[in-house]
Amino acid sequence: MGTFNAIKQIEKNIELIASDKTWIEGKAIEQLKFSAKLPDMLKVAGMPDLHPGKSYPIGAAFLSKNTLYPYLVGSDIGCGMGLWQTDKPINKVKISRWIDKLSILDDPLDLDWLDEIEQTKQQFGVISRDFDQALGSIGGGNHFAELQIVDTIFDQTLAEAIHLSKKHVQLLVHSGSRGYGHEILNQHIAQFNSAGIVADSDAGVAYLNKHDDAVRWACANRALIASQIMATLNIDAESLLDVTHNLVSKQNGIGWLHRKGATPSDQGVVAIPGSRGAHTYLVKPIKSATGLFSLAHGAGRKWQRSEAKARLSNKYRVQDLQKTSLGSHVVCKNKALLYEEAPQAYKSIDQVIQDLKDAGLIELIASLKPILTYKTSKSGGC
Ligand SMILES: Nc1nc2c(ncn2[C@@H]2O[C@H](COP(=O)(O)O)[C@@H](O)[C@H]2O)c(=O)[nH]1
Ligand SMILES: [Mn+2]
Numbered sequence: 001m002g003t004f005n006a007i008k009q010i011e012k013n014i015e016l017i018a019s020d021k022t023w024i025e026g027k028a029i030e031q032l033k034f035s036a037k038l039p040d041m042l043k044v045a046g047m048p049d050l051h052p053g054k055s056y057p058i059g060a061a062f063l064s065k066n067t068l069y070p071y072l073v074g075s076d077i078g079c080g081m082g083l084w085q086t087d088k089p090i091n092k093v094k095i096s097r098w099i100d101k102l103s104i105l106d107d108p109l110d111l112d113w114l115d116e117i118e119q120t121k122q123q124f125g126v127i128s129r130d131f132d133q134a135l136g137s138i139g140g141g142n143h144f145a146e147l148q149i150v151d152t153i154f155d156q157t158l159a160e161a162i163h164l165s166k167k168h169v170q171l172l173v174h175s176g177s178r179g180y181g182h183e184i185l186n187q188h189i190a191q192f193n194s195a196g197i198v199a200d201s202d203a204g205v206a207y208l209n210k211h212d213d214a215v216r217w218a219c220a221n222r223a224l225i226a227s228q229i230m231a232t233l234n235i236d237a238e239s240l241l242d243v244t245h246n247l248v249s250k251q252n253g254i255g256w257l258h259r260k261g262a263t264p265s266d267q268g269v270v271a272i273p274g275s276r277g278a279h280t281y282l283v284k285p286i287k288s289a290t291g292l293f294s295l296a297h298g299a300g301r302k303w304q305r306s307e308a309k310a311r312l313s314n315k316y317r318v319q320d321l322q323k324t325s326l327g328s329h330v331v332c333k334n335k336a337l338l339y340e341e342a343p344q345a346y347k348s349i350d351q352v353i354q355d356l357k358d359a360g361l362i363e364l365i366a367s368l369k370p371i372l373t374y375k376t377s378k379s380g381g382c
Pocket of ligand 1: 049058079142143144146174245261273274275276277278279280297298299300301341346370373
């Protein structure tokens with residue numbers, strides 16, 4: 001049972017899962033309050049990784065009765081975290097070889113991948129053909145693929161239940177629906193601006209059909225990213241989990257639950273990463289209506305991208321940022337991104353996890369630590 005000081009009732013229909021130790025930017029709370037006033041909104045919940053977005057906050061869940069708000073899901077529909085356990089023993093890793101191989105990894109996938117793309121689309125039930133050329137690409141921003149090793153097992157029984165092996169390298173993939181999700185949101189904005197749509201109206205049904213396909217597309221994309229990395233590194237892997245944190249779904253008998261950077265707590269074990277220089281936690285959610293059946297999806301930004309670059313570019317050279325304080329390596333050809341996504345730009349994942357624990361929402365399984373983070377191969381910046 002958790003302690004209640006990590007659960008704050010800000011207003012009647014606004015909940016915040018965060019202790020006093022967790023810093024939450026005032027603007028994010030304002031955005032949360034603003035979202036709670038949207039027509040037909042029943043309740044909103046901020047997670048400990050809550051931080052400001054363009055108009056609405058990231059790290060939050062929003063429950064409406066019968067209205068869909070595409071703006072609350074955002075443009076990266078289906079973004080999520082997939083975790084694979086590889087067959088590579090950690091004592092057999094030659095990290096410099098992996099750095100070299102990943103440094104020449106190009107997106108998108110080439111013609112040799114056509115069959116696998118088709119099979120993966122079928123496996124996940126993806127309908128659209130319009131964005132096939134983007135499948136297998138990670139995208140920019142804080143999307144990444146990260147090779148990790150198990151650091152601490154907190155609960156042996158829970159770790160065994162998901163076949164987690166301390167001896168093998170893990171692969172965490174964070175990506176979404178690339179241009180597909182953008183197109184869906186843009187189509188909505190062209191017609192309705194930021195307004196919501198009635199879920200069972202023609203517009204609502206049309207949005208949901210496209211949204212659901214983009215969610216499946218994003219899952220297929222993470223699987224193809226993992227496959228491409230495995231092929232490049234000549235390793236094999238089994239999928240341990242894949243959980244979406246940007247989506248809207250029907251909560252039977254309650255309404256429509258929008259999650260924007262909020263990990264579902266009703267779909268089994270989830271991975272909550274901190275940054276390329278921090279641990280990822282594997283946790284078992286304790287199903288609860290507190291926090292609208294949701295958990296944090298990461299550590300959440302402390303600094304906006306431009307602020308991170310301004311603060312760090314005088315202190316660190318590019319090569320300083322290609323290694324982290326945990327000793328891990330970073331492959332990222334985009335120099336600006338190296339600064340924008342530096343570990344310093346994120347809040348403490350340890351505190352976020354502590355808050356979720358104190359709120360009685362999770363059981364800890366294990367922590368993983370990065371050995372090699374791969375970000376977009378597109379050069380640019382600085
Ligand atoms: N292990 C890593 N975690 C990272 C990295 N970059 C960001 N992050 C964490 O992921 C979430 C994702 O946020 P989203 O809003 O884009 O879905 C973010 O809050 C960070 O905590 C990384 O390179 N490695
Ligand atoms: Mn994401």
